[in-house]
Amino acid sequence: MRFLVAFLLLFCTQIAYTQVLTVKDKITQKVLEWASISSEVSEDFVITDAQGKADISRFKGATQIQVRLLGYQIYRASYADLVEKGFVLYLSESQETLEQIVVSATRWRQSSKQVIARISKISLEEVRLQNPQTTADLLELSGEVFIQKSQMGGGSPMIRGKILTVLLGLHSI
Numbered sequence: 001m002r003f004l005v006a007f008l009l010l011f012c013t014q015i016a017y018t019q020v021l022t023v024k025d026k027i028t029q030k031v032l033e034w035a036s037i038s039s040e041v042s043e044d045f046v047i048t049d050a051q052g053k054a055d056i057s058r059f060k061g062a063t064q065i066q067v068r069l070l071g072y073q074i075y076r077a078s079y080a081d082l083v084e085k086g087f088v089l090y091l092s093e094s095q096e097t098l099e100q101i102v103v104s105a106t107r108w109r110q111s112s113k114q115v116i117a118r119i120s121k122i123s124l125e126e127v128r129l130q131n132p133q134t135t136a137d138l139l140e141l142s143g144e145v146f147i148q149k150s151q152m153g154g155g156s157p158m159i160r161g162k163i164l165t166v167l168l169g170l171h172s173i
Helices: 002-017 077-086 124-130 135-140
Strands: 018-024 035-040 045-047 053-055 063-069 076-077 088-091 098-102 146-149 155-159 167-172
Touching: 045 053, 045 155, 076 088, 135 146, 135 155
Parallel strands: 018 088
Antiparallel strands: 018 053, 035 045, 035 063, 063 076, 098 167, 146 155
16 A cells, blocks of 8 residues: 555656756756746746746646747747657857846936946956846945845845935847
8 A cells, every 4th residue: 555655646746747847058058047938828927946947837738838038049839849858948048148237327318428427337257257146236246336135135226325226228239
C-alpha cells in the first residue's frame, strides 16, 4: 500500500512539474529571470522566477504563447511546441540594446543641453557590474540620491528631504 501511495505522489508531482517552463539564454545556457509569458487564451501572464521557471498550466491548449524579456527576441510558440521541447525554452539576444536609462525629474521632455540642473549618468557597464535588484538600487548607484527603502522592497528617491517622482525613459540605440 505504501508503495502505491508513493508511486501516485511521484506521478502527480511529475505531471505538475512538466507544466513548468524553464527559460534560458541560448548561448550561455543561464536561466533568465523576469521573462513574461502571455497567451491569447487568457488575459493572465506569468513571470519566470530566479530559477527561470514559470508555471504555464493555465495556457494549456494555447495556439500562441509569447515569451518576452528585455534584451531578447520575442519567442512565439504553441503549447504543443513547448511540450515537444520538454518545457525548456532558449531565447536569443536581440540586436537592440539598452545603452542607458534616462531619469528625469520634470514633467515634460527636454534635451539634456536645455536642462539647467546637473545631469548624472550611470553607464551600462556600471549597471552590469553592480547588478541592482530594483530601480531604487540603480538610482542609489550614482551616490547622489538618497533612497528611502520600504519594507516591500521598493524605494523612494529623496534629494534634500523632498521625495521626487522619477520617470524612466528607455531608449534603444
